[in-house]
Amino acid sequence: MKKFWSIGGGLLAVSLMASSAAIAQTTLTMWTFLDINAKGGRNAALKQMISDFEAVNPDIKVKVEPQVWSTLAEKFVLGSNAGNAPDIGWVNSENLGFIMNSDAAADLKPLVLDGWSDQQKQDFLLNSSFSAVTDGDAVKAMPLLPSTWVLMYRKDLFDAAGLTPTDVATWDGVTKAAKLLTKDTNGDGQNDVWGIGLGLSQERFSVTPAFLATVDGNGGIFDDSCKATFDNDAGRAAVTMQVDWIDKDKVTPREALAMSSDDAIDQFAAGRYAMMIIANSRYEQIQRTAAGWDGSHLAIAPVPGTNAGKPGPALLVGWWAVQWSKSPNQEAAAKFISYMSGLDGAKLWNVPGEQIPTYRSVAERPEMSDPVRQGLRVTSEILANSGVLMPGKCNWGRTQADFNLATQQVILGQATLEDALRQAEQATNDRQ
Amino acid sequence: MFSSEKFTPYRLVGLAVLVExxxxxVPLVIGFWYSVNRVQFFQIRSFTGFDNYWRVLTSPSVANALAVTVTFSVISLVLTFVIGFGLAMWLERSNRLNGVMQAVVLIPYMIAMLVGSMLLKWVFSKESGLSDLVLAPMGMGDVSILADPETAMAALVYNAVWRDSAFAMIMLLAGLKSIPGHLQLAARVDGASAWYRFRRITLPLLQVPIFITMIRLFIHLVNTLTYPLILTGGGPGTSTETVVLKMYRLGFNDNVLGQANALAIMVFIVNIALVAVLLRLFKKAGNIQ
Known part of the structure; x- marks a missing residue:
């Protein structure tokens, strides 16, 4: 009997040790710009997501390695070339070209998408976005945090000037409204509030009206082979519009030439501009940091169109998850990507992450009716009505800077409109 | 076998050679290999020979960057040197006030380059900076320093002079301190004026430190990235886009690593030439001592 207990006890101990070794046998590494130890809705959402995932999958641990957002795609591809990329990486839309033109990313169709039920697929709002990341039959990335650019404006100034959002439904309307809104409020001979803000620097740039107007008027900026095609009437009209705002209409300060997108957003929050094209993800930040005006007057309108009756393009961009093609943990990595992009993940990205819902059922939750999510609701509607995808294979990450340079060169007399746009197009083509 | 004395020199220099x-x-060879290939999205696509070099050499934007670099480097060099020399002459005498002044002058040099340029960007910014407070009362409220090509270049030069004058001062002060005091005293006894002593004693004996300072400054100014990247972003337009900023953009923004490395190799050759001049000067200094 004693021998029985000894052997039985020994076997139990061995099996317990073996099972504990089985638990936590896979550690996934993920590169993202989020930091789960920092404050903020998205960070909290990811932290909760990892905690929930690990509870359901005790044999998988997720290790987050925060990275600088602007170089995530490059580092992922370089890491893959060197044989030490993380299991999962995050890539922004503008840099999908790195993923689509390399063998760094695994095909997520068999690993993730084929595991989705028909109901989940029907509930998912971003099915069309897969066209940007599909190469043949392979799907190279999963959308996580969609975002877009919208026209943000100050409702208090609009009300005072008798303007409504329909007045700024076209770029011509924006110009007229901007003239009304540009004011010298203290009579010192200098404008204190400008009609529309721009950040035209070539560093820390973002999408500007000229870029959006070109995409709208031209039906995109690339042909099927990723050759840039904006050195034409649509491109010239769009750049001329920005040039005129500064030179002729005087509704944008000349300082815009030296401002980054962040500088211009700071100025908008400081009450210096009445309107500006800004990424929707900045809505809450601007409301919070508004100085000299009540942030609750911040409002969102669709991107103005070139022609009346049709809104401008709401570029569907944001963050995507990719899986390293040579990851030794293919199955576990796919499982976590599926979780992050699935319904449970989407709920957390929405609240507390404060991100645009990616599932219909998430968008219809009572939480979305909360007045604090007004910006998210409006942006979701804009995306649903006028969302436009940029081709994932084409490198357009710096084309906005090319438009900025073209605008600057024309204003400074360093190039004619035709030459400036031709150079911008050439610069974009050189990056393909 | 390797413990014998005849291998001692190899063991001593071996580590340094390995580090080098x-x-x-190795990076230089890789860089050269990239420069003769078409590199797309960090993947080598095809061998292109010297096509990248030709493209860089015939690129109008690189030619513009070269002109900007020469303008910026030469003006900055002259002003930095003159101010640094002036400060060194002024602060040569050892007393309490000069000690404090030396510390004050050194502050910009002690501040991290990046932080200094960011501070100046705020100062020169029209919308939120201090410059408008100074310029507006003088009827120049419309002047936007960083949005005008000429004033943006002036701001860039100011950034370099503000920070690097202290470096010039340190180098030249060391040279001044090494001039034997009895030479100046003897000249005074002989009735030589201050200007005469400066021309006939100080300047000739400072010849080597002056050249070394100028070459060292020139190498720094030609290669500096922080000032144009942070302060002006190369703008407005391409008015302040230097060769190094262009190289950075080709490599890290445009991701055309082939062209970026071709430009880098050419800048490297220029640097080697400048270093060769510097080494000759050091050798000359050694001979004098």
Missing amino acids: LGFVI
Whole structure:
């Protein structure tokens, strides 16, 4: 009997040790710009997501390695070339070209998408976005945090000037409204509030009206082979519009030439501009940091169109998850990507992450009716009505800077409109 | 076998050679290999020979960057040197006030380059900076320093002079301190004026430190990235886009690593030439001593 207990006890101990070794046998590494130890809705959402995932999958641990957002795609591809990329990486839309033109990313169709039920697929709002990341039959990335650019404006100034959002439904309307809104409020001979803000620097740039107007008027900026095609009437009209705002209409300060997108957003929050094209993800930040005006007057309108009756393009961009093609943990990595992009993940990205819902059922939750999510609701509607995808294979990450340079060169007399746009197009083509 | 004395020199220099090999030669060879290939999205696509070099050499934007670099480097060099020399002459005498002044002058040099340029960007910014407070009362409220090509270049030069004058001062002060005091005293006894002593004693004996300072400054100014990247972003337009900023953009923004490395190799050759001049000066200094 004693021998029985000894052997039985020994076997139990061995099996317990073996099972504990089985638990936590896979550690996934993920590169993202989020930091789960920092404050903020998205960070909290990811932290909760990892905690929930690990509870359901005790044999998988997720290790987050925060990275600088602007170089995530490059580092992922370089890491893959060197044989030490993380299991999962995050890539922004503008840099999908790195993923689509390399063998760094695994095909997520068999690993993730084929595991989705028909109901989940029907509930998912971003099915069309897969066209940007599909190469043949392979799907190279999963959308996580969609975002877009919208026209943000100050409702208090609009009300005072008798303007409504329909007045700024076209770029011509924006110009007229901007003239009304540009004011010298203290009579010192200098404008204190400008009609529309721009950040035209070539560093820390973002999408500007000229870029959006070109995409709208031209039906995109690339042909099927990723050759840039904006050195034409649509491109010239769009750049001329920005040039005129500064030179002729005087509704944008000349300082815009030296401002980054962040500088211009700071100025908008400081009450210096009445309107500006800004990424929707900045809505809450601007409301919070508004100085000299009540942030609750911040409002969102669709991107103005070139022609009346049709809104401008709401570029569907944001963050995507990719899986390293040579990851030794293919199955576990796919499982976590599926979780992050699935319904449970989407709920957390929405609240507390404060991100645009990616599932219909998430968008219809009572939480979305909360007045604090007004910006998210409006942006979701804009995306649903006028969302436009940029081709994932084409490198357009710096084309906005090319438009900025073209605008600057024309204003400074360093190039004619035709030459400036031709150079911008050439610069974009050189990056393909 | 390797413990014998005849291998001692090899053991002593071996580590240095390995470090040099790992951190200079290997990257240089890789850089050269990239420069003769078409590199797209960090993947080598095809061998292109010297096509990247030709493209860089015939690129109008690189030609513009070269002109900007020469303008910026030469003006900055002259002003930095003159101010640094002036400060060194002024602060040569050792007393309490000069000690405090030396510390004050050194402050911009002690501040991290990046932080200094960011501070100046705020100062020169019209919308939120201090410059408008100074310029507006003088009827120049419309002047936007960083949005005008000429004033943006002036701001860039100011950034360099503001920070690097202290470096010039340190180098030249060391040179001044090394001039034997009895030479100046003897000249005074002989009735030589201050200007005469400066021309006939100080300047000739400072010849080597002056050249070394100028070459060292020139190498720094030609290669500096922080000032144009942070302060002006190369703008407005391409008015302040230097060769190094262009190289950075080709490599890290445009991701055309082939062209970026071709430009880098050419800048490297220029640097080697400047270093060769510097080494000759050091050799000359050694001979004098």
